[in-house]
Amino acid sequence: MKEQLLWLYRQVTRSQRYRLLDTLRYVGQVPVGILFYHRVADTHSNPWTLSRSDFSRQLDWLQKYFDIVDLEEAQRRVRMAHCEQPTVSITFDDGYSENADFAIPELVQRKLPATYFVSTDFVRTGASFPHDLEAGTALAPNTIAQLREFAEQGIEIGAHTRTHADLGQVQDVGRIVDEILGSVHDLEDWLEGTVRYFAFPFGQPQNMTQAAVDVVARAGLAGFCSAYGAWNWPNSMGFHLRRIHADPKLEKLKNWLTYDSRKLCEQVELPFVEPRVDRRAKRQPNNSEHCFQTLVG
Numbered sequence: 438m439k440e441q442l443l444w445l446y447r448q449v450t451r452s453q454r455y456r457l458l459d460t461l462r463y464v465g466q467v468p469v470g471i472l473f474y475h476r477v478a479d480t481h482s483n484p485w486t487l488s489r490s491d492f493s494r495q496l497d498w499l500q501k502y503f504d505i506v507d508l509e510e511a512q513r514r515v516r517m518a519h520c521e522q523p524t525v526s527i528t529f530d531d532g533y534s535e536n537a538d539f540a541i542p543e544l545v546q547r548k549l550p551a552t553y554f555v556s557t558d559f560v561r562t563g564a565s566f567p568h569d570l571e572a573g574t575a576l577a578p579n580t581i582a583q584l585r586e587f588a589e590q591g592i593e594i595g596a597h598t599r600t601h602a603d604l605g606q607v608q609d610v611g612r613i614v615d616e617i618l619g620s621v622h623d624l625e626d627w628l629e630g631t632v633r634y635f636a637f638p639f640g641q642p643q644n645m646t647q648a649a650v651d652v653v654a655r656a657g658l659a660g661f662c663s664a665y666g667a668w669n670w671p672n673s674m675g676f677h678l679r680r681i682h683a684d685p686k687l688e689k690l691k692n693w694l695t696y697d698s699r700k701l702c703e704q705v706e707l708p709f710v711e712p713r714v715d716r717r718a719k720r721q722p723n724n725s726e727h728c729f730q731t732l733v734g
């Protein structure tokens with residue numbers, strides 16, 4: 438029923454949406470959408486799982502109407518003064534083993550880029566996420582071998598803390614550094630490459646702090662993702678990358694991505710000031726130990 442209501446709402450506002458997109462294109466201010474998924478599987482359905490067929494249908498629709506770009510290109514378009522091309526970037530959070538069965542092969546087969554954010558303690562131990570245990574299903578996290586295979590296939594691996602911590606609740610700088618840079622360091626160790634992006638677990642404004650954002654910036658990461666549902670406007674600093682939840686079904690995604698005027702303005706107040714970062718600065722891989730020292734001590 439909810440899907441039908443959303444469909445109806447989208448039909449009623451259809452011409453308004455077309456006009457809005459025309460105007461945004463004309464003035465070169467088409468915002469960039471960055472999507473986040475968690476798990477694609479046909480078993481253990483929950484609010485953070487999308488079925489295989491629903492995922493394929495979403496990709497079909499996205500490929501028809503958008504440039505699908507990697508996070509670096511999305512960031513470049515956000516930083517440009519003008520963007521005329523409807524653009525989305527695909528990301529995943531947490532690191533579920535079953536994504537190796539369908540979601541990632543499907544993206545690779547379609548030659549679509551994606552960024553895959555992983556909480557590394559679960560990969561190391563094989564333990565299930567607390568939110569899955571609370572929901573009564575012990576789902577398996579990715580293995581190191583799976584992440585290596587994803588990376589070899591061109592999927593960018595990003596950091597998502599070590600323990601899936603709510604960093605909005607962590608005051609201790611040492612712990613913040615361990616969660617953020619520890620996960621970066623784990624991944625760089627396993628993948629022998631540079632990790633460039635970080636995504637805050639939960640990703641709502643209350644799950645992010647100035648201290649944590651500063652750790653991300655001072656570590657020389659290229660940017661970080663939130664998850665509270667917002668667009669990225671051109672001519673922005675582009676260090677903070679706002680994301681839109683894509684686990685719900687296609688109609689909800691269509692409603693978001695066809696430029697619903699109610700969703701175009703940021704509705705929330707952020708608990709941090711976006712830091713100015715030197716975009717030319719590049720991290721060297723495996724220098725996190727050094728970062729630990731400089732950030733903590």
Ligand SMILES: [Zn+2]
Pocket residue numbers: 530531597601637638639
């Ligand atoms: Zn997460």
